[in-house]
Amino acid sequence: MTVDRILPTDEAHDLLGLATELADRELAPKAAAFEERAEFPREVLRTLGRAGLLGLPYPEEYGGAAQPYEVYLQVLEILASRWLAVAEAVSVHTLSCYPVAAFGSDEQRKLLPDMIGGELLGAYCLSEPQGGSDAASLSTRAVRDGDAYLVSGTKAWITHARTADFYNVFCRTGGPGPKGISCLVADAGTPGITPQAAERTMGLRASPVAQIAFDDARVPADRLIGGEGEGFTIAMSALDSGRLGIAACAVGLAQAALDYAVGYARERQQFGRSIIDFQGLGFLLADAATQISAARALTLAAARLRDAGRPYAIEAAKAKLFATDMAMRVTTDAVQVLGGAGYVADHPVERYMREAKVLQIVEGTNQIQRMVISRALARG
Known part of the structure; x- marks a missing residue:
């Protein structure tokens, strides 16, 4: 379409x-x-x-x-x-x-x-094995040692972990809580930084995700972004933008699933006519098209706020929540439209369905998005 x-x-x-x-x-x-x-x-x-x-x-x-x-x-x-x-x-x-x-x-x-320019590929190291949604409790530590920081700890669920050229490493340079977190940009080849084996994921298998171990990795102090203690603010600000990126990805994936399902439903004949002419499937596809348009509009409305320099964090959370839940529903329905054919790898909709799931998790789970939105409502 x-x-x-x-x-x-x-x-x-x-x-x-x-x-x-x-x-x-x-x-x-x-x-x-x-x-x-x-x-x-x-x-x-x-x-x-x-x-x-x-x-x-x-x-x-x-x-x-x-x-x-x-x-x-x-x-x-x-x-x-x-x-x-x-x-x-x-x-x-x-x-x-x-x-x-x-x-x-x-x-x-x-x-x-x-x-x-793409010659250097980046990764964003915030989550840890014991701290994903609760980013303020991260435990990876950076200790000042002369003109560098010695970084130790483990990051988890890092996209590009085995292929990136540089890492944004969010680490603790001070006491507990968000005010003790700082951000360092480390070269991937730094001694003491070791990507672990890639995770075996449900979808997005071409996108390597792995833990990264830091063992007294020496990162120059001039790679500290902002000042000590500013890392949590940097991380949350970046995630507001990142959530819009994931929302846009969800819209694109859902559109691909809908386009494929519509094409199949036009060609597939049952009881002497195309299956798209049956109300049960036609209405399902109509709902999917409407939900995709709504998610696209919500995502771009949040982007326009960002472009205008206005607060957009809550609208970004809404867009990420709505678009990724929508993508999960639309890709699941696309499999249903194809019936048994949708369940086999000869058609891409089964892959779309598997891929959609992770979008409800990355850049803050959708439960976290609901928490962000509900807290804003409580504040008034």
């Missing part, structure tokens, strides 16, 4: 055209095979970086495209509709550039051109 988009500039229109062309040529033909092999498409990310699609929301002076978040999210949706693992990789990488771009010193921002 062609999505009718209203874009702010002709440049944005051309950018989405480029994203569509690259997604059709570089992503869609490769997705199934890479997912089956559980192989990360590093060269695809480099191709997107060289095309300027990895730094869309960042300033031109650092190699970005200075595009509104509203445009960036629509590019992300297009990528996700062809291959979710790549869209998620773009979202995570964009998130990984954020601490340096938003809170880094002028000297630290000299790293951004290589980051944004």
Whole structure:
């Protein structure tokens, strides 16, 4: 289905055209095979970086495209509709550039051109084996030692853990609670940083997720982002943007599932007519189309608030919650439309369904989103 988009500039229109062309040529033909092999498409990310699609929301002076978040999210949706693992990789990488771009010193921002250009791939190390949703209780510790910090601890569920070139490491430099947390940017090759075996995941198998062990890893003190104790603020600010990225990924994935289910339902004949003509399936697909449009609108409305410099954290939580729950429902219904055919790997909808589940978990579970929203309501 062609999505009718209203874009702010002709440049944005051309950018989405480029994203569509690259997604059709570089992503869609490769997705199934890479997912089956559980192989990360590093060269695809480099191709997107060289095309300027990895730094869309960042300033031109650092190699970005200075595009509104509203445009960036629509590019992300297009990528996700062809291959979710790549869209998620773009979202995570964009998130990984954020601490340096938003809170880094002028000297630290000299790293951004290589980051944004895709030559350096990033990872975001916040979660731990015993602390995912409760990020303020993280235990990975960084102790000052002369001109460096010695970092020890374990991070968990880290996307790009085995392929990243740099890590945003959120670690404890002070006492308990959020005020004791700081953010360091560490080179992946630093001695004492050891990615563990990749997790065996339900979906997104082409996107490596693993724990990372830190054993007195020596990170230069000039890689501290902001000041000591500012890490939790940096992490939460980054996640507000990251949640919009995941919402856009969910919209793209759901759109792919709907498009495939509609195509199948038009062709599949039962009782002498196409199954889409039966109200039970036609109405199900109509509901899916409506929910996708609603999720897209909610996500872009939050992005426009961000672009206008207005508070958007609660709207980002709503968008992430609604869009990812929607994607789980739509992909499940797409499998149902195909019946037995939907349950086998000959059709992509079973993969879409498996992939949708993780979107309800990453960048803050949907239970956490409900907590964020309900607390805002309680405050008035």
